[in-house]
Every structure is written in C-alpha cells, then in structure tokens.
Amino acid sequence: xxxxxxxxxxxxxxxxxxxxxxxxxxxxxxxxxxxxxxxxxxxxxxxxxxxxxxxxxxxxxxxxxxxxxxxxxxxxxxxxxxxxxxxxxxxxxxxxxxxxxxxxxxxxxxxxxxxxxxxxxxxxxxxxxxxxxxxxxxxxxxxxxxxxxxxxxxxxxxxxxxxxxxxxxxxxxxxxxxxxxxxxxxxxxxxxxxxxxxxxxxxxxxxxxxxxxxxxxxxxxxxxxx
Ligand code: CA
Numbered sequence: 422x423x424x425x426x427x428x429x430x431x432x433x434x435x436x437x438x439x440x441x442x443x444x445x446x447x448x449x450x451x452x453x454x455x456x457x458x459x460x461x462x463x464x465x466x467x468x469x470x471x472x473x474x475x476x477x478x479x480x481x482x483x484x485x486x487x488x489x490x491x492x493x494x495x496x497x498x499x500x501x502x503x504x505x506x507x508x509x510x511x512x513x514x515x516x517x518x519x520x521x522x523x524x525x526x527x528x529x530x531x532x533x534x535x536x537x538x539x540x541x542x543x544x545x546x547x548x549x550x551x552x553x554x555x556x557x558x559x560x561x562x563x564x565x566x567x568x569x570x571x572x573x574x575x576x577x578x579x580x581x582x583x584x585x586x587x588x589x590x591x592x593x594x595x596x597x598x599x600x601x602x603x604x605x606x607x608x609x610x611x612x613x614x615x616x617x618x619x620x621x622x623x624x625x626x627x628x629x630x631x632x633x634x635x636x637x638x639x640x641x642x643x644x645x646x647x
Pocket of ligand 1: 428429430472473474475
C-alpha cells in the first residue's frame with residue numbers, strides 16, 4: 422500500500438512519514454500544495470493525507486482538482502480543531518474522512534486502515550484467504566492461526582494482494598503500489614518477492630497468470646487439496 426502525505430509543517434510531515442512507514446506503508450511526501458497536487462495527479466496512491474492550509478495551492482483546491490480529474494483515491498484531510506466549516510468544505514470537496522489537529526497518531530492510522538480497506542471493498546479489519554489471515558491492525562499474518570515472519574517488503578506485497586484478492590494484479594501495479602517514488606523500481610524484484618512469499622505461505626494461494634501477473638485466491642488452494 423502506497424500513501425501520499427501533503428503537509429507543510431516539516432516536523433508533522435516527518436512524524437507522519439515515520440509512523441506510516443513503521444505501519445508498513447510506502448510513503449511519498451510533499452511540503453506544498455502544488456507538489457502534492459502533481460504527485461496525486463500522476464501517481465497511483467492507495468490513500469492520501471492532505472493538510473488544508475498549504476502554501477502555493479490550498480488543500481481544498483488540490484482536492485477539488487483531483488476529483489475534477491476523476492482521481493478516486495481515498496483522501497483524509499487534516500483540519501484545525503475549532504474550524505467546523507473547514508471540515509464541511511473538505512468533505513464537500515471530496516474528502517472521505519478528516520482528523521482535527523492536534524491528533525493522536527493511532528487515530529490517524531486507524532482511519533487510514535479503514536479508508537484503504539473500504540476502497541478495496543473490505544468491511545472487516547481482518548482479511549482472510551483460505552488458511553491465510555491478515556490482521557491489518559497488528560500488521561500480522563497467520564497461516565492456520567500460526568504467525569509467519571515477513572520482511573517489510575514481503576508484508577507490503579502480501580497485504581496488497583490480500584486487499585485485492587481474487588483479481589489478477591500486474592507486476593507494474595505491484596511496483597506502483599509497493600514502493601515510494603525514490604525507490605529504485607525494478608519489476609523483476611517482484612518476482613523474487615513472490616518466490617519468497619510462496620515459501621512462507623501455502624504456495625498454491627498465489628497463482629501466476631502468464632503475461633498478466635499474479636492472483637491471490639483460495640481457488641488455487643482448494644484445487645490443490647483435491
Ligand atoms: Ca499547514
């Protein structure tokens with residue numbers, strides 16, 4: 422899962438990026454509205470955290486421009502505590518949720534988890550695929566109830582595939598959603614990570630669809646057990 426943080430306060434920006442990185446997300450960041458708008462316009466994010474008071478282009482204008490151009494990613498806005506009208510304007514401009522400053526990082530993380538899973542069509546915070554279970558709150562994966570150890574890249578890959586299970590996901594899509602923009606992206610590394618994942622989970626859960634990509638589903642597991 423790849424997120425964008427648009428926040429001009431350098432300290433808060435840094436704290437947000439650190440917390441989201443710890444939580445297992447790839448994070449891009451912008452310190453003004455223009456750069457934020459450009460990134461959201463050109464890169465595919467799973468969710469965006471958008472401050473409203475920004476230099477160069479204010480948050481409401483950024484959000485309105487994205488929605489006008491049919492960008493549908495979930496957007497959580499950061500508003501001032503006492504300005505109820507900012508929240509209304511933000512939601513009307515196309516925000517999906519808001520957090521008022523100052524906020525507890527745990528609350529922001531919970532709201533982001535909910536936005537990301539709802540955008541992928543999941544209501545529960547625990548995702549299941551056959552024997553595989555992802556607890557999005559604890560960032561923990563189990564197979565038949567037994568926890569498995571994953572590196573941060575393996576976790577990101579599996580979490581993305583579990584959010585989008587039952588659908589073929591291309592390597593390009595994976596690269597775009599697993600790495601931040603500064604990462605040296607090479608779609609061959611995806612193959613390597615898929616290989617490593619298959620050693621840690623029942624391998625038949627991830628099907629290679631030739632020329633298209635990969636599909637995580639329990640159909641493969643059911644076919645293999647017959
Ligand atoms: Ca600000």
